[in-house]
Amino acid sequence: xxxxxxxxxxxxxxxxxxxxxxxxxxxxxxxxxxxxxxxxxxxxxxxxxxxxxxxxxxxxxxxxxxxxxxxxxxxxxxxxxxxxxxxxxxxxxxxxxxxxxxxxxxxxxxxxxxxxxxxxxxxxxxxxxxxxxxxxxxxxxxxxxxxxxxxxxxxxxxxxxxxxxxxxxxxxxxxxxxxxxxxxxx
Amino acid sequence: xxxxxxxxxxxxxxxxxxxxxxxxxxxxxxxxxxxxxxxxxxxxxxxxxxxxxxxxxxxxxxxxxxxxxxxxxxxxxxxxxxxxxxxxxxxxxxxxxxxxxxxxxxxxxxxxxxxxxxxxxxxxxxxxxxxxxxxxxxxxxxxxxxxxxxxxxxxxxxxxxxxxxxxxxxxxxxxxxxxxxxxxxx
Numbered sequence: 001x002x003x004x005x006x007x008x009x010x011x012x013x014x015x016x017x018x019x020x021x022x023x024x025x026x027x028x029x030x031x032x033x034x035x036x037x038x039x040x041x042x043x044x045x046x047x048x049x050x051x052x053x054x055x056x057x058x059x060x061x062x063x064x065x066x067x068x069x070x071x072x073x074x075x076x077x078x079x080x081x082x083x084x085x086x087x088x089x090x091x092x093x094x095x096x097x098x099x100x101x102x103x104x105x106x107x108x109x110x111x112x113x114x115x116x117x118x119x120x121x122x123x124x125x126x127x128x129x130x131x132x133x134x135x136x137x138x139x140x141x142x143x144x145x146x147x148x149x150x151x152x153x154x155x156x157x158x159x160x161x162x163x164x165x166x167x168x169x170x171x172x173x174x175x176x177x178x179x180x181x182x183x184x185x186x
Numbered sequence: 187x188x189x190x191x192x193x194x195x196x197x198x199x200x201x202x203x204x205x206x207x208x209x210x211x212x213x214x215x216x217x218x219x220x221x222x223x224x225x226x227x228x229x230x231x232x233x234x235x236x237x238x239x240x241x242x243x244x245x246x247x248x249x250x251x252x253x254x255x256x257x258x259x260x261x262x263x264x265x266x267x268x269x270x271x272x273x274x275x276x277x278x279x280x281x282x283x284x285x286x287x288x289x290x291x292x293x294x295x296x297x298x299x300x301x302x303x304x305x306x307x308x309x310x311x312x313x314x315x316x317x318x319x320x321x322x323x324x325x326x327x328x329x330x331x332x333x334x335x336x337x338x339x340x341x342x343x344x345x346x347x348x349x350x351x352x353x354x355x356x357x358x359x360x361x362x363x364x365x366x367x368x369x370x371x372x
Contacts, residue, residue, distance in 0.1 A: 002206045003249055003272040004196040014190045063189055075280045075307035076262070076271060085262060086189040094261045113306055117299035120331045121261035145306045146340040154332040 008072055010082060011046035014064060022061050030055055030106045031130050031167040034064075038079070038108040038174045041066040042183060049140065049178035050109055052079035054087040054124070057102035063087035080107050080115035084122040095123030104128060108171045109136050110164075113145030119160060126161040130171030139175040140183070194258055196268060197232035200250060208247050216241055216292045217316055217353040220250075224265070224294040224360045227252040228369060235326065235364035236295055238265035240273040240310070243288035249273035266293050266301035270308040281309030290314060294357045295322050296350075299331030305346060312347040316357030325361040326369070 017040075024030045030053070037051030048067030056062055065082030069075060083105065088094055096103040102125045109131040111119060119127060133144040148154050152162045203226075210216045216239070223237030234253030242248055251268030255261060269291065274280055282289040288311045295317040297305060305313060319330040334340050338348045 001276075002196070002200050002204050002247075003276040004198075004200045006194045006268075006271040006275050008192045008194075010188070010190040012190075014188050018188050020188045069280050073278050073280045074271065074274050075309070076267060076274075076304060077280075081262060082192075085192040085260065088260050088262075089192050090187075090189040092259050094255050094259045094263075113303035114300070115303070117301070117303035117331060118262060120299055120329075123261065143306075145303060146334045146337075148332045148334050151332075 024059050034106045035108050035170050042178045050079040052083040052107040055104045078115050097123040129164045135172045210245050220292045220294050221356050228364045236265040238269040238293040241290045264301050283309040315350045321358045
C-alpha cells in the first residue's frame with residue numbers, strides 16, 4: 001500500500017490551554033511565551049524541549065509549534081516546522097509574507113539544519129532565537145547538524161533578519177530541565 | 187483559533203496508479219520510476235516537477251513523494267519531505283533505519299537546503315540524485331538555497347552515502363518539460 005496521507009498534530013493542550021488572541025508587547029514577552037510552550041511540552045510528556053511560534057507584524061499570534069518527533073513518529077516534526085505548517089494551513093498560503101505583512105518566527109533554540117533550511121521558504125521576515133546551538137548540544141543529546149559557515153548572513157541575504165540570545169538563560173533552563181527529568185534523546 | 191492539526195496528501199493518482207509492490211533491480215530503474223513520478227506530477231497538474239521515493243535494502247518501494255507545495259499551500263511539501271513523512275508514517279518510526287536495515291532516498295533532483303537538512307534525521311543510508319542543483323536553477327525558477335560548502339562530506343560523515351548524476355539527462359528533461367509547459371514557479 002502506498003501511504004498517501006500524513007496527519008500531524010500538536011498536543012491537545014495547544015487547543016485547550018493557549019489563548020489564540022494572546023498579544024505580546026515585545027521580544028522578551030514573545031520569547032517567554034515560547035519558552036513556556038517548550039517547558040509545558042516536557043512537563044506533560046508531549047514531545048521534546050523545543051517551542052516556537054509565528055507572530056505577525058502587530059505582535060499577534062499566528063501559530064505555535066512544539067517538538068512532536070517521538071509522539072508522531074516523525075523526524076520532521078520539530079517545533080519550528082510545526083509552527084510553519086500550522087501557520088500556512090491557517091493562512092492558506094505557502095509563503096506567509098506574500099500578503100506584504102511581516103512575520104516573525106520565535107524559537108526557543110537555534111534551528112537545526114532541517115528547520116534552518118525550511119526557514120528560507122516559509123515566508124518569514126525575522127527569526128528570533130533563545131538558546132544557542134552550543135546550549136542545545138551541551139545541555140541535551142540533540143544534534144543540530146551542519147549549517148553553512150555564514151548561516152546568519154545567508155538568511156539576511158534573503159531577507160530574513162536574525163536576532164539571538166533573547167532570554168537565552170530562560171531557554172537554557174528548559175533544556176536543562178528536560179535533561180534533569182531524564183528526557184529521551186529526540 | 188490555534189491550528190493544531192495539519193493534513194498533507196499525495197495526489198489521488200499515487201494511490202490508484204502506483205504499484206505498491208513494485209521492485210526494481212538497479213539504481214537506474216529506481217531513478218526512472220522517480221523521474222516518472224515527477225513528470226506525472228507536472229502532466230496532471232498536481233504539483234512541481236520533483237519526485238522522490240524511499241527504497242529498502244531489497245529494492246522494495248517503501249514510500250513515494252512528489253512536490254505538493256502549491257496544491258497544499260505548504261512550503262514544506264517538497265518531494266523528499268513527502269517521501270520521508272509517508273515512509274515514517276508507514277513504518278511507524280521516526281528513524282527509518284532504526285531496524286538495522288538499509289534505506290535509500292532516490293530523488294529526481296538535488297535536495298534544496300530544507301530537504302538536505304531533513305535528510306540527516308530521517309534515517310537513510312544513501313541518497314541517490316538525478317539532476318544537479320545547477321540543472322534545477324538553470325532550467326527552472328526554483329531556488330536551491332544555501333548548503334554547507336562540503337555538503338556531500340557532511341552527509342557521508344553521518345553515514346549517508348551520496349550518489350549523483352543517475353539518469354541526469356532524463357531528470358533534466360522533466361525540469362525542461364515543466365518550464366516549457368509554463369509551470370508556475372513553486
